[in-house]
Each structure stands twice: as structure tokens, then as C-alpha cells.
Amino acid sequence: MPKSLLSCLVSAACLSAALTAQSLTVSEGNMIVTTGSLSAALHEPRVFDLKADALVTDHGYEHQWYYRIAGDTRELSLRNIGGVTGGAFGSVHADRDWANVDNRNQLRVSLDYDCYASGPASGVFISRCTVTNISNAPIVLDMIAYSDLDIANSSGNDSVTGTNSSHFVTDPSGVQVEVRAIGNDLSQASAYPVIRNALLNLAVDNLTGALPPFTGDYTGAFQWTNRTLQPREVRTFQIAFAVDTAAVALPLVEHYGASSNNGLQVHTQFLPLQDNSQPRQIAVQMKGALPGAEYRLAVGQAPISPFPFIPGIDLWIDPFVLVGIYGGLTSPTGEAFELYFVPPSPYLTGFSVYGQAFAVDVSAPNGFANWSSGMRLRIGKL
Ligand SMILES: [Ca+2]
Ligand SMILES: [Ca+2]
Ligand SMILES: [Ca+2]
Numbered sequence: 001m002p003k004s005l006l007s008c009l010v011s012a013a014c015l016s017a018a019l020t021a022q023s024l025t026v027s028e029g030n031m032i033v034t035t036g037s038l039s040a041a042l043h044e045p046r047v048f049d050l051k052a053d054a055l056v057t058d059h060g061y062e063h064q065w066y067y068r069i070a071g072d073t074r075e076l077s078l079r080n081i082g083g084v085t086g087g088a089f090g091s092v093h094a095d096r097d098w099a100n101v102d103n104r105n106q107l108r109v110s111l112d113y114d115c116y117a118s119g120p121a122s123g124v125f126i127s128r129c130t131v132t133n134i135s136n137a138p139i140v141l142d143m144i145a146y147s148d149l150d151i152a153n154s155s156g157n158d159s160v161t162g163t164n165s166s167h168f169v170t171d172p173s174g175v176q177v178e179v180r181a182i183g184n185d186l187s188q189a190s191a192y193p194v195i196r197n198a199l200l201n202l203a204v205d206n207l208t209g210a211l212p213p214f215t216g217d218y219t220g221a222f223q224w225t226n227r228t229l230q231p232r233e234v235r236t237f238q239i240a241f242a243v244d245t246a247a248v249a250l251p252l253v254e255h256y257g258a259s260s261n262n263g264l265q266v267h268t269q270f271l272p273l274q275d276n277s278q279p280r281q282i283a284v285q286m287k288g289a290l291p292g293a294e295y296r297l298a299v300g301q302a303p304i305s306p307f308p309f310i311p312g313i314d315l316w317i318d319p320f321v322l323v324g325i326y327g328g329l330t331s332p333t334g335e336a337f338e339l340y341f342v343p344p345s346p347y348l349t350g351f352s353v354y355g356q357a358f359a360v361d362v363s364a365p366n367g368f369a370n371w372s373s374g375m376r377l378r379i380g381k382l
Contacts, residue, residue: 021080023047024087024094026125029117030054031243033125035063038084038096043077043200045146050177052243053121059177059243061148061155062219065129066199069106070140070226075199076102078109089269092116106139108132108262112253114271118382122244126271130236130255132373133229134262141227143237144207146199148192148219151175160189160214167212167220178242181222182252188221189214195221232258234373249274249349251380256303257316257356257373260365263288266297266357266372274342274349275382282377285337289330289359289370296358297338299323303354303374312366316374317354330359342379352378 021038036047043066050060066075083099094113101107110130117123133139151158152173162168162178164187170176181187188195188207196219198205207223224237234255240247251272259265270282284297300317309315326338336357342348357372364370 021084024096024113026088026092026094026113026115028092028115028123030056030120031115031117031123031125032056033060033113033115033241035113035127038078038080040080043075043079045077045148045196045199048147050125050149050241050243052117052123057173057175058153059149059151059175061150062196063127063145063147065111065127066144066146067101067107067109067131068142068144068204073204074202075142075144075205077199078111086111092271093269095269100134106133106135107141108134110267112269116271116273116382118245118247124243124245124247124250125241126238126251127240128236128238128253130234131229132234132259132262133231136231138231139229141229142206143224143227144199144221145181145237145239146195146219146221147179147239147241148196149177149179150217151177155192155217158216158218160212160218160220162189162212164209164211165222167218169218169220176244178247179220179239180242180247180250181239182237182250183224184222185225186223187211190219192217192219195219230258232260232262232373234258247380249381252376252378254376254378255373256376257306258314259372260314260370261361264357264359264370264372266355266375268355268375268377272342272377272379273382274346274379276344276346277382279344280342281339282342283337283339284355284357284375284377285335286330286357286359286372287333287335289334289336289357290361291330291332291334293330293334294327294360295330295336296325296327297336297355298325298358299338299353299355301353303376313358313369313371315371316356323353334359346381348379349381350379352376
């Protein structure tokens with residue numbers, strides 16, 4: 001995709017910012033996934049449609065992310081509070097960004113939704129939640145991803161097998177949806193509305209660890225417990241829904257490390273995917289810089305913990321195994337990106353690259369430039 005077209009799409013995403021409490025749909029082929037509109041008041045999970053075949057059979061019912069900061073007296077839903085922006089980006093990606101979740105001056109959250117078709121009746125949907133501590137003190141955080149599936153649009157007849165990080169849900173139709181979490185601590189598979197009630201009541205609840213096998217009206221959730229985020233530190237939590245596909249090599253985007261000022265962010269609106277039928281694109285993107293500022297986007301083969309290499313800057317990618325450094329001036333909205341092709345060759349599956357952004361800003365802590373956290377892109381297989 002030429003840069004001008006990508007710029008238009010980025011602009012289109014920005015223009016739709018005011019509308020992003022509305023429902024978002026991502027699609028590729030027969031894979032069509034919708035997550036419902038946000039509410040400013042309600043903590044209830046949002047409407048979720050998960051379709052993967054030509055008959056548009058819906059296997060989804062509800063899906064939502066919840067958070068709880070140590071000391072909170074209940075789990076909280078990501079609602080339409082706290083400066084929600086974002087929107088649809090092309091057809092395969094959509095995102096929602098909370099600048100200040102619940103206006104508590106503690107968390108910034110980006111939800112990214114990606115999907116890809118792996119056949120005429122199969123595909124994958126990824127729901128990715130990236131959290132930044134925007135306060136000046138450490139935060140201890142629990143995250144919970146809740147999903148209600150009704151395979152083949154029928155509830156009560158689903159059967160589930162699996163583990164603490166993977167629920168395989170099927171029913172007499174034979175369609176199977178795997179709900180898989182990356183790096184979670186707890187999970188639960190229970191009949192509607194047991195988990196939902198625990199998330200909505202006015203009490204602190206952790207998932208019970210009730211694992212499959214399960215039969216009935218499936219609902220499931222995955223929990224990441226007691227994650228400490230230092231000031232400006234970023235962490236990614238994600239789950240994937242694989243409809244009638246093994247998804248053996250899942251494409252992953254994961255943020256790590258900390259930025260200099262809570263403003264400059266590295267991100268991507270592309271899924272790193274190996275597709276042997278066509279070249280796919282990935283991008284390392286940045287936002288939150290000053291307009292027209294000198295910037296650098298660096299991509300390397302390994303992450304690193306910051307050590308004194310460039311005085312005043314924390315490097316989150318290893319400077320000795322760099323793939324490249326690209327630069328220029330940021331757009332009028334303080335954005336920039338570099339686009340890469342993943343060629344149709346099987347040998348890149350599982351390979352990771354790591355990106356970081358830098359932009360000139362004399363108000364930065366070091367007096368000359370801000371830096372972003374790090375971002376890992378692991379190339380998955382279609
Ligand atoms: Ca069913
Ligand atoms: Ca609760
Ligand atoms: Ca269900």
C-alpha cells in the first residue's frame with residue numbers, strides 16, 4: 001500500500017474518532033466480527049457477533065474487557081468514559097483508545113481488534129488490550145477478558161474441553177471455536193450468568209479456576225492477576241478466537257517497557273501474518289509526537305532492558321541487532337509510520353521484530369527527545 005493511501009486511512013480513522021462509542025466491525029472473507037457500542041453507565045459486557053461462514057452463522061453473544069486496580073471494590077468495565085477515540089481502520093482492523101480510563105488519571109487503554117480468514121468457513125479474531133500506567137506511582141492491576149459464545153446461534157447445547165488458557169467450544173453443529181488467552185493466570189468456564197454476575201456485582205471477585213470440561217450455556221473468562229505497572233509502563237493482554245482452525249502460529253503484537261512522557265506511542269494497525277498466497281504488510285507506527293517534529297522509528301531483532309547507550313534515552317530494542325532506523329518529520333497530527341512487506345515464504349513464521357519510536361521535543365525529560373515503549377511483532381501463520 002502506498003504511503004499516501006495509508007495516510008488517508010490513518011486520517012479516516014482519526015476523523016471517525018467522535019463516533020467510536022458505536023459498534024465496530026472487522027472482516028476478511030466470510031470472517032465477520034462485531035463488538036457492540038459502548039455505554040457510559042453500564043458495566044454489562046458488549047454485544048459480540050462472531051461469524052466465519054457464507055451462511056453468516058453467529059457463534060458469539062457477548063465479549064468485554066474488565067479491569068480492577070488494587071483497592072477497587074469491584075471489577076470495572078471499559079465504558080464510554082475517559083476520552084474514547086479510534087475507529088475502524090480498513091476492514092481487518094479496528095481500535096478503541098481510552099486516554100484516561102474512567103477519568104481516574106491512572107490508566108490509558110488501547111483495544112485493538114484484528115481478524116483474518118483462514119478458509120471459506122474459518123478464521124481468527126484477536127482482541128488485544130494494551131494498558132499504560134499514566135500515574136506517577138506503581139499500579140497493581142488485574143485484567144479479565146470475558147466472552148459468551150453460543151455456537152451455531154444456539155445456547156445451552158455447547159460442550160467445552162480445554163485448559164487454563166484455552167477453551168475449545170463446540171456443539172452438535174460440529175463447529176469449534178477455540179478461545180485462547182496469552183499468558184493468563186486464571187480462567188473459568190461456567191454457565192451463563194455465573195461469571196457475568198461476578199463481574200457486575202459490587203464485590204471483588206476472582207475467577208474460580210473452574211476449568212473445562214463443561215456442557216451447557218458456555219461463558220468463559222481469563223484473568224491476569226496482580227500485574228504491577230511502574231509509571232509510564234505499558235503491558236499487553238490478549239485473547240484470540242479461532243473458528244474451525246488450529247491457529248498453530250498466532251500472530252502477536254505485544255507492548256513492553258515504558259515511554260518517556262506518557263505521550264509518544266509506538267503501535268500498529270496491521271497484524272503480522274505469514275500468508276503464502278499473497279504478500280501481507282506490517283507497519284511500525286507512532287503517534288503522540290509534536291507536529292512536524294524530527295522522528296526516528298527503529299526496528300530490531302531483539303528486545304533489551306535499557307542500559308546507558310544513548311545518554312538520556314531508554315532503548316527498548318537491542319542496538320546491536322538493528323534491522324533499520326528510519327526518520328523524517330511527523331505529520332500535522334504528530335504521527336509517522338514505516339511499512340514492511342511479509343513476503344509469501346514460510347520461513348518467517350515465528351520470527352519477531354521489535355520497534356520503538358523517538359521524536360524531538362525540547363520539553364522531554366532529557367531536554368531533546370521523547371521515546372516510546374517497545375513493541376514486539378511476532379509473525380504468525382495464516
Ligand atoms: Ca450451540
Ligand atoms: Ca465482582
Ligand atoms: Ca453461551
